[in-house]
Amino acid sequence: MDRDRQVAVLGIGMHPWGKWGRNFVEYGLAAARAALADAGLSWGEIQFVSGADTIRNGYPGFVSAATFAQALGWSGARVASSYAACASGASAIGAARAQILAGLCDVALVVGADTTPKGFFAPVGGERRDDPDWLRFHLLGATNPTYFALYARRRMELFGATEQDFASVKVKNARHGLDNPNARYRAAVTAEEVLASPMVADPLRLLEICATSDGGAALVLSSVEFAERHGSRSPVTIRAVSTVTPQFPQTVIEMPNFATDSAVAANDELHPGFRRSIALAAYEEAGIGPEDLDVAEVYDLSSALELDWCEDIGLCKEGEAERMLRDGDTAVGGRIPVNPSGGLACFGEAIPAQAIAQVCELAWQLRGEAAARQVQGARVGLAANQGLFGHGSSVVVAR
Amino acid sequence: MTTVKDRVPAIEGWFSTGDSPALIGSRCRSCGTYAFPRETLYCRNPVCDGTEFDEVSLSRRGRVWSYTDACYKPPPPYVAADPFVSFCIAAVELAEEKMVVMGQVVAGVTVDDLAVGDEVELVLDVLYEDEDHEYLVWKWRPLTGELQGSPLAGEVGARNGTGAAGGV
16 A cells, blocks of 8 residues: 555553543553553654543543643643544544644554443433433333344344354453453353353343443554654554444444434445445555455454454455354464454453554554464454444554 | 323324324435434435425334343433333334334243244333323334233244244
8 A cells, every 4th residue: 555645553552451440541641651652752742642532531531632631741732532432542543644644743642541330331411312322221221232132133043143152252352362461351261151141131141241441542653754763664554544434224223223224215225234334445445355364353342243243344254254263263373363352352341442452452463562362474454343323443554 | 099190101202102003203205215213304315305304103013123132220211110120122124114123022022932023013011100100112012922912922932943043
């Protein structure tokens, strides 16, 4: 791909994921400082701060870039804050990348961090009878796992997936995350243990649904020229950021909606479906295809959803993800490892940090710094994710 | 002495009441696209400039696209019974409207009674109550077993075993 369209990943930093209930700024700050140290830059050299917002931590969370900038010490850097639910991190990366590619700045800091309440995600406070996110809880009792479970059941019906398959995804990801110092859960589990955990939303059990976590992730991004001037001769570069929205008619029920689009006026025109279109746009922008990937990080909000993603990013045909899993293709050491970090299964979800964390993992993999979970010889990686209300999120990195 | 509480919709304008209740959607006068809840501003179809909509009753019957249950009490603003009783949720495909609409399934139905493709019918049922009112919402009632039926007849369970229903 044209060098003019690449930005360098100069610094990577994370605060470990966990559940401490401390101020989210603390996690973001730790991640930002780690990314700056990794880049060998001082805070004063950062020209642009791109924040991924959290909506459960009051006003500072809505203006996250300024919050982090103030915490690092006002420096006069320009800022922008993005919210796109689970895709917030990709939006923040996209905003920083656009500034760099437009030549408006040379080097930017991207930060996302969250502190989450226990249990199911509930809508943010207040009675809002015109907000579908509030209404789906009130009128249906439809939690996030409700939607994950509808997809899982659908996979069973269409492709013959079994509860054993879903449990095997969790077993694989738990194994991947065992030695990841940033993962919250670092314990091996067996399929029997997964299948013995309490049912939450049939057919999904407690150990198959991602937890809500605290955590923080940060990246220092720069122009390739800036990276080279700072001695980074072969940096990991970002080749694509896909933040696409769905195409009408969206015929798969999506959080937080009550209904799909109606397809009566669509003239049977086929489009690939939302998750698939997110990856397609990323591949197109990067000028590569799924056959070029060495590693992928996908959004395993549930064990079953990882199987959907494997197909949606083109690792196999529809209905073949269970076979790939059973053959060990998606395990570290296999043909195309998926979620070598351990994924959400080991991290839980810290919403605004999560898409950034996916890119952190890919960058470590491409640098060969992923220790026991290293995918040997990884040169090209893709991260994929999806935010509530129609936010695509996919990033391609290469070295 | 028991008093009969007033029954009121849990949300205004989303469904009709009476003997044959139905969800109230909209239909674009330009391209025919349906929407639920109803659209009042612009048509969702990106190639349609429609801004005028007819209020329409959506099909009262459809087929299960997928289903699940809530084994744990959802957080507020869901108003859960105490003690909490688990319930099923179905996403139901409406043939004429070419759309899928979610709803709770009537009490007494478990996931073992449901299968993708089953026909269901819309009914109104109590979502929650307070001292003065019972609040109504739409729910899906399976038609595959006994018409009136919950819990459903064994016939439905047998069908479950033929497909890809895994260990359920």
